[in-house]
Amino acid sequence: MIIVSLQSGTSADGIDVAVVEATASGNPAAPDVALAPLLTRTVDWAPELQAQILAYADGAALDAGAHTALTTALGQGFAAAAAAAITECGAVPDLVVSHGQTVFHWVEEGRARGTLQLGEPAWIAEAAGCPVLSNLRAADIAAGGQGAPLMGLFDAAFFDPAARTATLNLGGIANLQILRGDGSALAFDTGPANVLLDAAVAEQTGGALGFDLDGKLAAAGTVHDGVLAALLEHPFLQRPAPKSTGRETFTLAGVLAAEETAGVRLDLPDRLATLTRYTAATVAAALRSHGPEVRTVVASGGGVRNPGLLRELSAALTPDGVSLRTSDELGLNPDFKESLLFAFLGFCSWHRIPVSLNRGTARIAGVLSPGPLGFTLPAPLNGIGSLTMIAPSTRRTQC
Structure with a gap:
């Protein structure tokens, strides 16, 4: 058909x-x-x-x-x-x-x-x-589910369940699918992917730019550890999986509150560098908690076009013995x-x-x-x- x-x-x-x-x-x-x-x-x-x-x-x-x-x-x-x-x-x-x-x-x-x-x-x-x-999501919610993410349905059918693989979709929100040996998947949102990065760029440029092309602005910045620590206190990150969220949960107001907690106001490159590491850190922590057996993460979505984000993800996953690939290596256009x-x-x-x-x-x-x-x-x-x-x-x- x-x-x-x-x-x-x-x-x-x-x-x-x-x-x-x-x-x-x-x-x-x-x-x-x-x-x-x-x-x-x-x-x-x-x-x-x-x-x-x-x-x-x-x-x-x-x-x-x-x-x-x-x-x-x-x-x-x-x-x-x-x-x-x-x-x-x-x-x-x-x-x-x-x-x-x-x-x-x-x-x-x-x-x-x-x-x-x-x-x-x-x-x-x-x-x-x-x-x-x-x-597409309403029936699952009415049955007591989260209605999201849906990607686990595709990945559980497509990937070898014995491969110790997880998939990661980097859209506005990041979602992780941990593939299980029985052919099912634990699929859940981990937190922000591009939503905060895009919002920060749009706000600082008055809408002239909608995203950080190739992560170049973030690459010119420095991660602020105090702001990152405040961001990592977000209550959504403490909830057990499966869980779902949206852009209404992760906003620039929350970023500004984290900067206020740390006693700083970051310029755009430093803010983007910090938010990029924030995405990487939340993904790695979620995988560590829910999929310690995973050895490969296959990423897709618009975020894979950001080399800075991929570098941060790889650096966050490597200490746990996890390698990062992109889905185009498997014939799936990210x-x-x-x-x-x-x-x-x-x-x-x-x-x-x-x-x-x-x-x-x-x-x-x-x-x-x-x-x-x-x-x-x-x-x-x-x-x-x-x-x-x-x-x-x-x-x-x-x-």
């Missing part, structure tokens, strides 16, 4: 679009699944729309009308991105999976209570001419691994395969919005046997 994957991360830097061909072979009841990316790209949000997204996610008040206008504009943006990709590929999609744009992830006393992703799916269904799977996750999740839900995020309570993820001609579900599957990737040179179809 042909699946279009759409998502915009917590940094709201654009719509990640992937057109993926999923093929099944072997046991008809629990087949081996292979994914072949036919097209991947990122479509930037218009600057004014990106500013609205980030303002809302950071606590700006919107009345019902403004909220409706925003989720409509986002749905139309996702719809346009999907339609353009479908036209370019000439592939007829069976399903669009839209994760949407997260603006809030509600956690109280360590338990997820709700989550909000914007982007009205009806616009996407109309433009793509096929059903849309959205609201920028679009989440897109493949959502395509895989769409395959599972389309075939009514329940998935479990940690608690052992499996649910079918997402809500289906019909396309103009409705939809007919295939016969349900009992599960999948394995998950593999088809390399670009061996794709049956390519845009």
Whole structure:
């Protein structure tokens, strides 16, 4: 089947679009699944729309009308991105999976209570001419789970469970998936990845810059140990896994409070150097506590494009005998691994395969919005046997 994957991360830097061909072979009841990316790209949000997204996610008040206008504009943006990709590929999609744009992830006393992703799916269904799977996290939350991170579903199916491997996704928030010998994964958020770095750059430059290109500003700075120690006292870091969080938990206000505790006000390079080490230190501490047997961490997400962050991570992991790799070494594009996750999740839900995020309570993820001609579900599957990737040179179809 042909699946279009759409998502915009917590940094709201654009719509990640992937057109993926999923093929099944072997046991008809629990087949081996292979994914072949036919097209991947990122479509930037218009600057004014990106500013609205980030303002809302950071606590700006919107009345019902403004909220409706925003989720409509986002749905139309996702719809346009999907339609353009479908036209370019000439592939007829069976399903669009839209994760949407997260603006809030509600956690109280360590338990997820709700989550909000914007982007009205009806616009996407109309433009793509096929059903849309959205609201992917809610069923797990209603069943008592965290609703995040979802990456463990993909990694548990893709990686060898005996390899003593963990995966790390460095988006706005960092999440870690510790792969277990029984084929499951302990997946949880560890704390900030890029969200504080990006916010610090945007604030200090008046929005002229949105991120620290190649980590150059951080490389010119010096880590302030006192501020780092204050940051490491954040209560989220003390909670046991599994746990989840969002950009509303890690804010510049918290960084300024840590600087006040340390009695300093850092310039931008020193602040970025300290925040970069903060991400590395929180990841290493989480792995040390929950996956001491792990010997390799495979990283993906936008953070792998920051060589300074990778250096800090490697330095933090090395004393524990852990090596750091990036997912492109395994044939998984770091920028679009989440897109493949959502395509895989769409395959599972389309075939009514329940998935479990940690608690052992499996649910079918997402809500289906019909396309103009409705939809007919295939016969349900009992599960999948394995998950593999088809390399670009061996794709049956390519845009």
